[in-house]
Amino acid sequence: MLDPFGRRVTYLRVSVTDRCDLRCVYCMAETMQFLPKADVLTLEEMERLCAAFVARGVRKIRLTGGEPLVRPNILTLIGGLGRLIGPGGLDELTLTTNGTQLARHAGSLAAAGIRRINVSLDSLDGDRFAAVTRGGSIARVLDGLMAAKAAGLAVKINTVALKGVNDDEYDRLVEWCGSHGFDLCLIETMPMGEVHADRTEQYLPLSQVHRQLGQRWTLQESDWRTGGPARYWTVAETGRRVGFITPMSHNFCESCNRVRVTCTGTLYTCLGQDDAHDLRAPLRAGADGAALAAAIDAAIARKPKGHDFIIDRAARPGSVRHMSVTGG
Numbered sequence: 411m412l413d414p415f416g417r418r419v420t421y422l423r424v425s426v427t428d429r430c431d432l433r434c435v436y437c438m439a440e441t442m443q444f445l446p447k448a449d450v451l452t453l454e455e456m457e458r459l460c461a462a463f464v465a466r467g468v469r470k471i472r473l474t475g476g477e478p479l480v481r482p483n484i485l486t487l488i489g490g491l492g493r494l495i496g497p498g499g500l501d502e503l504t505l506t507t508n509g510t511q512l513a514r515h516a517g518s519l520a521a522a523g524i525r526r527i528n529v530s531l532d533s534l535d536g537d538r539f540a541a542v543t544r545g546g547s548i549a550r551v552l553d554g555l556m557a558a559k560a561a562g563l564a565v566k567i568n569t570v571a572l573k574g575v576n577d578d579e580y581d582r583l584v585e586w587c588g589s590h591g592f593d594l595c596l597i598e599t600m601p602m603g604e605v606h607a608d609r610t611e612q613y614l615p616l617s618q619v620h621r622q623l624g625q626r627w628t629l630q631e632s633d634w635r636t637g638g639p640a641r642y643w644t645v646a647e648t649g650r651r652v653g654f655i656t657p658m659s660h661n662f663c664e665s666c667n668r669v670r671v672t673c674t675g676t677l678y679t680c681l682g683q684d685d686a687h688d689l690r691a692p693l694r695a696g697a698d699g700a701a702l703a704a705a706i707d708a709a710i711a712r713k714p715k716g717h718d719f720i721i722d723r724a725a726r727p728g729s730v731r732h733m734s735v736t737g738g
């Protein structure tokens with residue numbers, strides 16, 4: 411699938427639920443109104459939709475949310491998608507998770523064909539972790555991470571850089587990730603959805619963090635790419651990678667290869683734009699493979715050139731959708 415700007419769309423991110431067992435301050439409001447069950451695609455509908463994308467050339471699927479592992483029976487979907495891995499199908503199936511349910515699921519994820527996962531962890535300090543997630547237990551996440559490691563899953567830790575919250579921890583995170591064989595990716599906060607917090611106060615430009623880390627670690631520029639916005643460096647002392655996702659200070663749209671489907675079957679062809687294409691209606695109207703493919707193609711043909719996030723005290727959120735709706 412080629413979009414109007416010649417970019418090949420090979421990567422699909424699927425939000426399998428808008429629900430979550432944590433309430434990270436930058437992601438959700440304390441009290442969230444979740445979607446009625448009837449609006450959310452069934453696991454069978456999700457599998458059919460994903461298969462339609464794979465038939466149109468998608469080679470990588472990342473499951474996200476909300477928290478994907480809190481969706482009941484999620485392993486049924488993961489098992490089904492795992493069977494699409496192979497020549498002419500998926501190159502890779504991955505998952506982004508907060509890690510709270512990993513201890514019990516890591517083995518099954520590996521058995522389903524998942525090789526790499528991203529786990530979000532904003533602090534190594536239990537009290538801070540509880541504050542950022544509004545009540546989460548770091549012990550559970552650490553148990554989950556050790557289970558993932560034991561199951562042979564490659565782990566990348568995602569840390570949102572938050573001024574005044576975790577900006578004294580990046581050194582320690584690089585060291586800790588190195589000692590466990592995890593990669594690390596630092597993410598700038600993005601203005602996604604109303605969270606009742608002042609984003610101009612949370613926002614920390616990663617160029618600053620990069621400079622700071624460079625004083626302690628030998629950062630060797632790496633040409634490792636995941637087709638996404640992250641730029642990676644190898645930490646010579648640990649041999650692990652550290653990546654920086656800088657949507658606010660660096661434009662990455664020119665190499666964008668991805669689209670997103672929400673748990674209601676809405677296709678967004680750009681994270682930062684409100685262009686929505688309803689795929690649930692054709693799915694539920696009994697569309698056959700050709701009709702689904704046509705609906706997908708029509709949406710890709712209107713993929714916007716890029717996003718336009720601006721963090722400004724006076725401005726509304728850059729996108730009205732929460733990240734937990736579109737999937738991070």
Ligand code: SAM
Pocket residue numbers: 430436437474475476477478506507508528529530568569570597598599600601602733734737738
């Ligand atoms: N619950 C899972 C998790 O936390 O990994 C998957 C969904 S979560 C929305 C995916 C990623 O988006 C997480 O790494 C999270 O830190 C990040 N995220 C959420 N809201 C964000 C925001 N406003 N700016 C930057 N990253 C955000």
Ligand code: SF4
Pocket residue numbers: 430431432433434437438475476477508530734
């Ligand atoms: Fe939940 Fe992930 Fe959002 Fe945190 S970032 S509230 S874990 S969906």
